[in-house]
Amino acid sequence: MYLSNEGIIVILFVGLVAGWLAGKIVRGTGFGIIGDIVVGIAGAFISSLIFPRLGFHLGSGIISEIIYSAIGAVVLLLIVRLVRRGGRF
Numbered sequence: 001m002y003l004s005n006e007g008i009i010v011i012l013f014v015g016l017v018a019g020w021l022a023g024k025i026v027r028g029t030g031f032g033i034i035g036d037i038v039v040g041i042a043g044a045f046i047s048s049l050i051f052p053r054l055g056f057h058l059g060s061g062i063i064s065e066i067i068y069s070a071i072g073a074v075v076l077l078l079i080v081r082l083v084r085r086g087g088r089f
Contacts, residue, residue, distance in 0.1 A: 014021075016036060018066050022070050039076055
């Protein structure tokens with residue numbers, strides 16, 4: 001698999017936007033810019049595993065990828081919050 005420089009920039013941009021959006025939805029769990037990128041990319045990975053198995057399809061393009069990644073990042077942040085606080089939201 002080959003990723004061009006533009007592909008890496010798009011992945012980082014989608015990760016940043018999705019992580020920031022997830023941080024705004026799940027308040028109190030922001031991790032800074034680098035942390036938001038990591039959470040957004042991890043959210044994209046989670047959503048790419050979950051949504052096809054559920055048969056959920058939103059569309060194509062960068063906006064749908066940001067939405068998918070943000071939903072995955074919200075799920076990831078909720079799991080992190082559960083682990084940090086001992087099972088309470």
